[in-house]
Amino acid sequence: MLSVNGDFTGRPETQIYASNHEVVKIRRDLRLTARQADPWLRKVLERECKLEIHHPKKTWFYIYSEQDGVKLQDEEVLIGNITPRLRPLHKFLELKPGTKQARADALQAFSEMFRMYLIKAQEFEVKLDEGLSNYALDADSGLFYVDDELYEWDKFISFSMMLGVLIRKLDWLDRDFARALAKDLGKQLDQIFGDLNYRASIAYQLRSAFMPAGKKRDIANLICATLTDSPGGQKGDTSRISMGWSMPNAAELSVPDADSIAGLNAQGQVLSGRSEQTLDSARPLALLADVHANMPALESVLDWLQQEGIEQGVVLGDLVGYGPDAIAVVERLQSSGFYIIKGNHDHSIALGAFDRGLSKNARYVAEWTREQLSDEQLKWLKRLPPVLDTAQWMALHGSPLDPEFFYGYIYEMTYRENLDKLGELQRRLCFHGHSHMPGLYGRDAEGQDRHRTDERLSLSDFQHALICPGSVGQPRNGYPSAQFAIYDPEQDEVVLKALTYDHAPVVERMRAAGFPAELYRRLDRGV
Template identity: 40%
Template sequence: MSKKIELIGAVGGDSPYQIADIEPLLASENKALAHGQVFTGRVCTQIYTNETDLVKIRQEIKLDAYSAQRWAVQMLAKEQGYQIHHPHKTWFVQTDTEQSVALIGSICPHLRPLHTLIKVANPTEPLDYCLRHLERLFDLYFRVASEMNIRLDEGLSNFALTANDQLYYVDDDIYAWDRFVTCGQMLGIYFRALPWLRGKIAVNLGHILHDLMIKHFNDPQYLMVLAEQLRNIYLTAPEAQAALSDFIHTLKPKTIHFPAVTLTEQTAPTSPANKNNKENNGRYFALLADIHANLPALDTVLNFLAEQQVEEGIVLGDVVGYGPHPAACVSRLQNSPFIILKGNHDHALATGHFKKGFSSSAAWVLEWSMTRVDDAQKQWLNDLPSVWHGEGWMGVHGAPIDPTFFNAYVYEMTYHDNLNWLAEKKVTHCFHGHSHQPGAYLRSKRKEYRYIEPLLSLADFEHGLICPGSVGQPRNRQPGAQFAIYDRQEQVIRYYCLPYAVEPLIEEMADQRFPDTLIKLLLGQL
């Protein structure tokens, strides 16, 4: 015989399969694949099955025998690390002396695909049992996302149950974790495709996902991230849209214990931190960002705005971090009429999550600040929203394309994609901080421009990403308190950089042994 099968190994270690188990299946007729049927998948995938086992052949992978064996060994090693597939799943390679291309496949027990148990029109199981299936799915899904930073394909056909209801992932493909973007899209598909996902069932699913997200991520910020993704989903059926709204509403406050302080989770749809701060559509609108615990700079800007009778505005995140006055700056802005957004430093100080993702200088200041901001102020920081939607505009700390809204940057390598995002979402302008660089990226009839002039007219541009600079820590070698004022009537933005008493601030930071790089930034030396 010209064909030969080599067993590579099983996910759980020792394989229960022999070559004699595979050969009869490959000699049988392969199953037809169709959307919504028992066997789904790409046309390049071949499925062979009997009552107990299933063989999958990856026809799209065309490699010689040596390369195919290496590919299968590497795939097995990955799946042994993931531990999300059935432990009996066994990879193999079939070679043929008459063919230059080897076949790569796997064999595993024949499981019950989840989409066949949770049918579109009439579930085969009681609704509470269907809900438990989804709970198992998302428990696995969130676990691997939080522990391994990977995303499973959320389609119901990619998950299957054993006879005793043990759930496994049955797809071969794994993706990079995208911070709930695809998760939100797939939940929208669930609400479209599952007519029974309504009323109390939808609410119960919301509570389940709420608790699973806290269990695996230990960060209520992600509840807001998922809620924001879901708000972008439109369902044509009114009852489906109502169920989705009920589901979003379940992402709401409960008590959670962080290492640093006990906080209440932020409300997903709105934030109590901004309950009295509204956009009144007056002529002048102040744009502030990145205060960074610099009280003299903040007071200089607030006094100037009061003198100019500018009573509306937005603070685009990072009230704290880098500077020596976190509590005082929080206190000032708690009494401000402005909209206040959450930045990555605000989130880190509120939750105590700053061991990763921050420079050594930033982490040092956050650690220093922990005992200088009380629990109520940490709660206020935690309650801040990370995005604000106005009429035709939005505000974030970081970048609009980022699901968290406060981690990614708008800069030369990312502005194009962010402008595309604004166009897709039909948002004219996005005000942002995080970069500490005053200026704007603007688009007009598919042409894009970078502006850093002190006076900017938005009238001729379709979309814009506007940063007012940093009040408390500029990074363009121009010392001072930077901010901007938007004249809505004239569609003009004026940039400001006001001097303030920086020497006492530097002396205070030196006395507290702040990192030298932070002092040099205030002096425009970096």
């Protein structure tokens, strides 16, 4: 009864008995005795009642053995459930919707599936099985979850893979339907999670998925572009640029493969927080990270870059937090012309969500910082993209392994898995911050991994490399300096830089604002 693309798909251990009106599922994978079955079923029923995603007439049962009219408590039982027969979603969507109403019905079915999936992820931190065969419609087009299992929430990794499967499988999927689907998904993400970062997370992971060239790749790009386009922004509206959701045309990035750039908007533009200056991939690129609201440190770096004639750069997140100069740093970087991506401190402060990824001291400053910044500055931080991705390199705050891009650390215990991830993504280089430790983890052609912290780092020996420029405003390597790096693509090298600056005024402002002493003492020690 179970088959590929049939009405019923699933585990080989599951037996299905179906009539025109009911479906009985026997779960032979559940090896329980009668004594174990009662508490197990009570727990399952409690969970399903709480979730409210299954058909209300779904009924669990078990078949047990008796001897002389007495249930044999220690004998194995057969556990199953019975539900009304519904129309599987994968069968409903396999045929091309030929009329306007049929297209509307198909879009509504997808919308209900997305909504069910996203709400349960947000409420219970669980994920439903993404396969369309795990959802079904009743006669009134009500959608229900027909699988028995729940899974650990994986921050949209499986969801993004599911979108890729849909694109590859549904031959009738066209640009108009894909655009409407992505708009609906984006709206639901905003309403349910209230976090624009998830739009970019899904788009990035979808762009990393395998997709045949041609129509399928075009549809995937369009969905990514629609997801990452600014909600409510109009073409030519300068507020879109200030909020961080506009970039120049992909061709102007001078990278070999425009299709490999993540975060395209609906006009074929790439997602970033920056001004209209274009990126020349042949010229040196400044790498700044973890400014942490330290204006004197930032000014020393920007002055040096101006003297050296280096006009383009990437800021790898955490503009704010820890330090006292959030307003000045945001204003200065808004006018810098640099690509700017989001860090975990930026994210927490923009959302006013301080419970995750912040120490007690960091939380104190984050709450203080949110009170200092204007609504427009908070909105700008909120809409900064979490990742910049080209055919050769990617830039983020945390780590490539982290689907949210700014919580994961790259250090001795995690660099190997992150180098593996670069290989999967077919990206040679990753520029990152978050660790505050300048240096490189690289893997050569023989698969040997190396850690280097020299001032001048040649990249020619490495097939993949993770590069941290250190921290501009909160160094942690024992040197109290403003740290950054220069990536020279023509020389294929990164130069780590460290500038001395007068941090005494910053310390005084931190003291005056009542910051924890541990934070300003760090500036003296560089740890």
